[in-house]
Amino acid sequence: MNSNHQDYNLSYLKRYFQQYVPHIVLTILFLIVSRVAATAEPYFLKRIIDFITQNQGAALANNQEIIALLGIYFLTRTGAFIFDFLRDYFLAPVQMGVGRDVARDLFQKLLRLPISYHHDQKTGSLARRIARGAQSINFLLDFAVINILPTLLELLFVTGFLIYLYPVRYGVITFLTVVLYAIFTVLTTEIRQKYRLAANVADDEASGIQIETVYNIETVKIFGNEQMQQQRFADKIKEWFWASVRSNQLFAAISAGQSLILTIGFGVIIYFAISEALAGVLTIGDLVLLTTYVVRLAVPISALGFVYRRIKDGITDLSEMSKIFYEQADSIEAIGNYTLDKPRGQVSFRHVEFDYKSRPALRGLTLDIPAGKRVAIVGPSGAGKSTIVRLLFRLYRPKQGSVCIDEVSIFDIKKDQYYDIIALVPQESMLFNDTIEQNIRFGKPEASQKEIEDAVRLANLTDLIKRLPDGLNTVVGERGVKLSGGEKQRVAIARAVVKQPKILVFDEATSNLDAEAEQEIIGAIRKASAGRTTISIAHRLSTIIDSDIIFVIDKGKLVESGTHKELLESNGLYARLWATYQRIHQTI
Ligand SMILES: Nc1ncnc2c1ncn2[C@@H]1O[C@H](COP(=O)(O)OP(=O)(O)O)[C@@H](O)[C@H]1O
Ligand SMILES: [Mg+2]
Incomplete structure (x- = not known):
């Protein structure tokens, strides 16, 4: 152990x-x-x-x-x-x-x-x-x-x-025989266990080599390494052989040892019992009784080695x-107890520092997202965009600085209210293997039928539901495999909007989709964003040009912000990202 x-x-x-x-x-x-x-x-x-x-x-x-x-x-x-x-x-x-x-x-x-x-x-x-x-x-x-x-x-x-019943020696001999038998069994089984383990390990490795070789047979042949693989296999089999032989030989020895201990204990008892029976002190019944006990006790104890292991x-x-x-x-659930009176959906990050186990991700990030606006966060891969989302959803705590909604620290807001205020559509939405309706309900279990239907409409799902023979009762399959990528994302959007969040976040929600599906999602996002703060993270810049504010993040910091037009004029990182983006799109 x-x-x-x-x-x-x-x-x-x-x-x-x-x-x-x-x-x-x-x-x-x-x-x-x-x-x-x-x-x-x-x-x-x-x-x-x-x-x-x-x-x-x-x-x-x-x-x-x-x-x-x-x-x-x-x-x-x-x-x-x-x-x-x-x-x-x-x-x-x-x-x-x-x-x-x-x-x-x-x-x-x-x-x-x-x-x-x-x-x-x-x-x-x-x-x-x-x-x-x-x-x-x-x-x-x-x-x-x-x-x-x-x-x-x-x-x-x-x-x-x-x-x-009898002179003390009978009890003592029985006790000692059984205890000796138990100790011997446990100790020797321990030793044998080592060989059994070694045999198992060698066996696993040998079959590993075999499977891997057959699986990669082409590589083996191309390199002419048949002999080498053969040798590796033979070596392992040899290890297995020795360990198994030792294990079986030890088992035989253990059984013999157990019998020897029993026989000796037995012999001593019988010796005394017979001499006393001959002297007329003990009866045949006594002889039977004395020997029965020793054998009866030995039976459960022979399993002791196994039980002990x-x-x-x-x-x-x-x-x-x-x-x-x-x-x-x-500790997050235990803390927040504050309820916002009328949440508006204003979000702010102030001087936020955050590391993943000493790997810096955010370095003094400050963001101000006004309530009700449609904003975008852009930046190179690894800039910290998803980290912002994870902090906002309280999956991690910032090392320094604060994250607030309506000027209240998010960790002070009561859990029940918090996850009613914000909702996320991630890059890869995980659906449960249940019906579309149940998946939407995951966002708001007590939603009325009308609320479900509204969510379906906002998420551009109406046509799909009409086309499916089982409609809302269609089962989506493991992780949603029975839906296309775009359909899955729209179910995820419905799941997010059904709870009428004040803040709706999309983290690269269209990045795994083709252009057509992307257009559907963008339409859904537009519809769903009415009357709430919408934060979209995107690397396809064409999808966010009409945002009210675009925040440009690099290396965990805010480097610029403004409208698409303003950012192009200031000719900074955004202008460069935009130029690259356009070049790529012209070549496609
Ligand atoms: N779970 C994690 N553990 C360690 N490092 C992480 C983890 N998630 C992200 N990172 C690192 O943090 C940085 C920011 O990541 P992320 O916020 O996902 O970037 P973006 O979404 O902008 O591409 C990256 O350098 C990334 O490698
Ligand atoms: Mg990301």
Whole structure:
């Protein structure tokens, strides 16, 4: 186990178990009585055997004592599995309940983690970590309640019972044999595990080489490297061979060692028992009882090596998942509590500095966007345009300076109101695999049918909806694959405008589209921008020439602003961008 897993204290899990205390108490209770019954069972078998050896020739039917013994024997046997059933019956809600509660809280936690955390994750790995962690709770409880605890209890009961019934040595020998067997099993399984892991790694690598070679067979042949690939493969296979052989040989040795320990323990007990049976102190029944216990205890313990390993893996998985609980959640939601009376939609950035982990993105940016205007932000790639949008949507906090709406710091505005005021149509709009209507509703879940229809109209979607056989109920497919790029963007616009935001932001919303689709979107943007502040970020300058104000950004700073005409006249960066843009467009 990696040492840093130890940093993640698992004590927080306590609160998940607290609500199940009655279930846990019952589970443990039934676990104990089931082991008492299991321990008692061989004893009554011994009594039956003793009875038989002492009463040869007696009739079964009318002998009270043997019938009573048989009855009790039968009860202990059924008791053991009925109590096991009750134990599992009460364990199930604990197991599943804790799993459910942890999953629920983890998901909530995930939603609250800052965007920077999510950007740092590999896709899928987070989901895998959570799934494995939640699973591990399940089987850790399983192993504890079904294997480890019962075996331990049985060992204690048997030892105590033997010491009570017979001279102390029988209990002590049984106990020592079982403990020695357990220690031997765990230690040797650990060693064997190393070889198994090595074999698995070599096997993965060997098949990796094979797949890669076949996949790139042309390259291999063009370079004449067949021999080289063959050699690489052969080397890996050799590693696998040795590790596997060692692993199997060790397994054989472990089994032999286990049997040896059992046989020796057994032998010692039988030695004492036989000599005492010959002396008339012990009976045949005693012999059977003593040997039964040793064998019965050894059976669950032979799985101990495996269980032990799974428990270690389980704790690792649990710690990996627990890390997520210890991540610093976003403080943004907790802060804002201010409600704007009548939001107008004026936006300002004042001396904003912002770095992505020491990579400067905005360096003292100041922008003043008047309410109700249609403005554009332009600039070379990497200038910081998308960063402005991310800050405005509170995905990050500026290192210095302030971002305000109607002169109130955006971090002071209450969350519910905030995301009603502003809406974004990004470059690549992610739709959910649901109907068009549901995707639009994501912007305003309680929207009336009329509001949906208005949004559809503003987004230039009316014709499309009419053409589709299922209309608004058309399912868009995974990430919206069943729609064209332009259609997807217009659904995204409808989703943004359905909540009637005061501020509407488009971040390169047309840059992935062809000229025709672009015209549709631009039409939609014009319609949607009436009565609200509209901020368009665009590198196709033709789409923004008629903006009220154009802000030109370079290297995280504002370098110029004005109308298209003014900016051309001042002959700065915008004029150069415009000239380049025109040259490119003439050649197309
Ligand atoms: N998540 C990120 N992590 C680190 N650096 C980033 C991240 N996003 C953007 N950047 C960097 O910040 C700068 C500004 O990026 P961005 O705002 O996306 O530029 P624009 O949208 O103007 O092309 C660029 O240098 C970019 O490489
Ligand atoms: Mg960008």
